[in-house]
Amino acid sequence: MLALRKFLRDTPATIGLGIVLACILVAALGPCLAPYPDDAFESHILQRLKPPSAEFPFGTDNLGRDVFSRVILGTRYALGVALMVVSIAMALGVPLGLIAGYRGGWLSEAIMRVTDIVLAVPQLILAVVLAQLLKPSLESAMLALAATYWPFFCRTVYAETRRVRSALFVDALEGIGASPWRIMFLHILPNAASPIIVRATIGMGFTILTAAVLGFLGMGATPPLPDWGLAIAESRQYLPESWWFATFPGLAIFLAVLGFNLLGDGLRDFVDPRLRRSR
Amino acid sequence: MLRFLVRRSLLVLPSLLGLLVLTFVLMRVVPSDPAAALAGETASAQQIEQIRVKYGFDRPLPEQFVIYLGQMARGDLGISVFSNRPVAQDIGYALPATIELTFCALLLAALIGIPLGTLAAVWHNSPLDHAIRMLTVAGLAVAGFWLAIMLQLLFAMDLGWLPLRGRLASTLTAPPDISGLFLVDSLLAGRFDLFGNALSHLAMPAFTLAVPGIATIARFTRAGVLETMQKDFVAYETAVGYAPARLVAIYVLRNSVVAAVTQIGLLFGALISSAVAVERIYDWPGIGSYAVTAILNLDYNAILAVTLTVGIIYAVVNILVDLAHGLIDPRVAEQM
Numbered sequence: 001m002l003a004l005r006k007f008l009r010d011t012p013a014t015i016g017l018g019i020v021l022a023c024i025l026v027a028a029l030g031p032c033l034a035p036y037p038d039d040a041f042e043s044h045i046l047q048r049l050k051p052p053s054a055e056f057p058f059g060t061d062n063l064g065r066d067v068f069s070r071v072i073l074g075t076r077y078a079l080g081v082a083l084m085v086v087s088i089a090m091a092l093g094v095p096l097g098l099i100a101g102y103r104g105g106w107l108s109e110a111i112m113r114v115t116d117i118v119l120a121v122p123q124l125i126l127a128v129v130l131a132q133l134l135k136p137s138l139e140s141a142m143l144a145l146a147a148t149y150w151p152f153f154c155r156t157v158y159a160e161t162r163r164v165r166s167a168l169f170v171d172a173l174e175g176i177g178a179s180p181w182r183i184m185f186l187h188i189l190p191n192a193a194s195p196i197i198v199r200a201t202i203g204m205g206f207t208i209l210t211a212a213v214l215g216f217l218g219m220g221a222t223p224p225l226p227d228w229g230l231a232i233a234e235s236r237q238y239l240p241e242s243w244w245f246a247t248f249p250g251l252a253i254f255l256a257v258l259g260f261n262l263l264g265d266g267l268r269d270f271v272d273p274r275l276r277r278s279r
Numbered sequence: 280m281l282r283f284l285v286r287r288s289l290l291v292l293p294s295l296l297g298l299l300v301l302t303f304v305l306m307r308v309v310p311s312d313p314a315a316a317l318a319g320e321t322a323s324a325q326q327i328e329q330i331r332v333k334y335g336f337d338r339p340l341p342e343q344f345v346i347y348l349g350q351m352a353r354g355d356l357g358i359s360v361f362s363n364r365p366v367a368q369d370i371g372y373a374l375p376a377t378i379e380l381t382f383c384a385l386l387l388a389a390l391i392g393i394p395l396g397t398l399a400a401v402w403h404n405s406p407l408d409h410a411i412r413m414l415t416v417a418g419l420a421v422a423g424f425w426l427a428i429m430l431q432l433l434f435a436m437d438l439g440w441l442p443l444r445g446r447l448a449s450t451l452t453a454p455p456d457i458s459g460l461f462l463v464d465s466l467l468a469g470r471f472d473l474f475g476n477a478l479s480h481l482a483m484p485a486f487t488l489a490v491p492g493i494a495t496i497a498r499f500t501r502a503g504v505l506e507t508m509q510k511d512f513v514a515y516e517t518a519v520g521y522a523p524a525r526l527v528a529i530y531v532l533r534n535s536v537v538a539a540v541t542q543i544g545l546l547f548g549a550l551i552s553s554a555v556a557v558e559r560i561y562d563w564p565g566i567g568s569y570a571v572t573a574i575l576n577l578d579y580n581a582i583l584a585v586t587l588t589v590g591i592i593y594a595v596v597n598i599l600v601d602l603a604h605g606l607i608d609p610r611v612a613e614q615m
Binding site for chain 1: 293294297298300301305306412416417419420421422423424425426428429431432436437548549551552553555556559560570571574575577582585586589590593594
């Protein structure tokens with residue numbers, strides 16, 4: 001409780017936590033909250049491109065669908081994709097980082113060099129290329145994003161493992177004959193938990209942003225999914241008249257990313273003031 | 280300094296080799312059948328077979344890799360399937376546009392970000408500081424492609440202050456090609472009208488790309504200045520009676536921006552990533568636009584060349600950042 005109170009004293013972090021909780025709620029209850037839950041897939045051509053009104057708070061899109069409902073329904077996809085990507089990246093990066101940090105030797109070198117190489121190309125370029133080569137779909141986009149995000153986890157865990165490896169308790173465990181796997185996953189991993197959580201939170205925001213770019217470029221979600229990035233791409237032909245069609249999905253991206261970034265920054269300062277760097 | 284430069288450049292070689300392996304794996308191993316992908320969906324089995332032989336996909340992978348390395352060493356990037364021109368030529372045309380854009384974006388980011396960060400630090404915990412911090416957080420959360428569209432809506436479509444897209448008005452011809460950078464070439468040719476026009480076209484894309492940079496640089500400058508302000512020499516100089524503005528601008532800032540400069544190197548990756556979508560929106564004929572066209576058309580040679588080019592630029596920028604450290608901080612220069 002004391003920890004929670006200390007965390008809540010950090011106003012930006014509390015705002016971030018609030019936004020993230022609200023996003024999760026909207027994602028979970030989407031179909032109940034949206035005024036026109038069927039507008040995810042149905043179209044009503046007669047009501048196309050209506051400006052915001054009491055009936056349609058965010059206006060309607062080119063197929064007459066309620067933009068407000070689609071923004072709400074899109075939350076589930078955005079958070080779902082980000083959660084999947086971060087989980088896969090974590091499942092790859094964390095064990096690799098542990099092994100590289102604990103083992104040392106050629107295996108460690110090999111893992112860390114591969115990490116360097118993947119990081120030598122800007123993430124989005126790599127993700128875009130990979131997503132397209134795997135046949136464009138939401139699944140490929142997720143795989144591509146995960147395949148380019150794991151090095152961040154690997155580096156974080158590697159650094160922590162190196163720090164902890166020389167600690168006395170690791171020597172003691174080795175002395176009483178604990179297996180390397182046991183030491184790595186049961187004893188070193190918990191010590192690296194806080195940086196991993198921070199990295200994952202910031203990664204959520206980053207992935208929502210990158211996934212939106214992929215959707216915008218037509219390499220992620222396919223119509224008629226209520227994807228935010230995709231909606232902005234579709235809206236471009238109807239500018240400047242239908243400004244609402246482009247504006248509100250973008251604001252949704254902004255808010256969600258803002259929430260995770262604020263929360264991530266707050267968590268970072270909270271668990272380890274030494275780590276005040278990197279994105 | 281020179282020795283440092285040589286050593287630092289040599290260090291890049293292994294990662295370049297790694298980059299070549301990575302691109303090779305991407306192109307030849309990830310698609311289940313690269314020949315079929317290249318031939319398109321309507322191709323017959325015979326056509327696919329022809330392509331397989333023509334591009335050497337029928338040989339063993341290690342042999343393909345050696346051939347590929349040889350081509351790269353000769354600077355032979357192949358022919359673009361989409362534009363039917365040598366890829367190297369396409370890249371040579373697109374690269375200056377992107378360099379002009381990203382350089383201006385970085386400049387803008389530094390010119391706005393460093394003063395903002397300094398102001399926030401000098402008056403820290405004031406309303407101004409809070410406002411600047413809010414701005415920096417917001418700048419990192421906004422999607423570049425969306426910001427681009429919003430700026431277009433406001434400044435080009437609604438107010439009509441700035442041109443909507445492109446690098447130059449379609450009624451004008453580009454200045455004689457010397458550096459490929461329109462801003463430089465138009466000045467060299469003495470054509471100030473072209474310079475102004477190019478600048479007005481550059482304004483929105485450069486600002487769009489600069490926004491996350493402004494946020495990052497402001498953040499790191501703020502932290503750096505805050506830390507330096509605690510140092511003994513600042514207390515001493517204040518006591519001796521240096522004017523606060525002079526103290527901050529000359530002594531504190533120089534001791535504080537090293538971390539922010541390091542960020543410029545990291546930012547560059549974000550800039551290029553962001554440029555992919557942003558260039559497309561502003562019809563900026565750079566590497567980003569080229570990359571999207573190449574990827575959407577599965578233009579293998581072009582995709583590969585873009586990935587390599589970006590990787591190389593990334594490495595070069597990071598070397599430049601290291602050199603910049605030496606210029607800012609003589610202690611670093613001594614270790615070079």
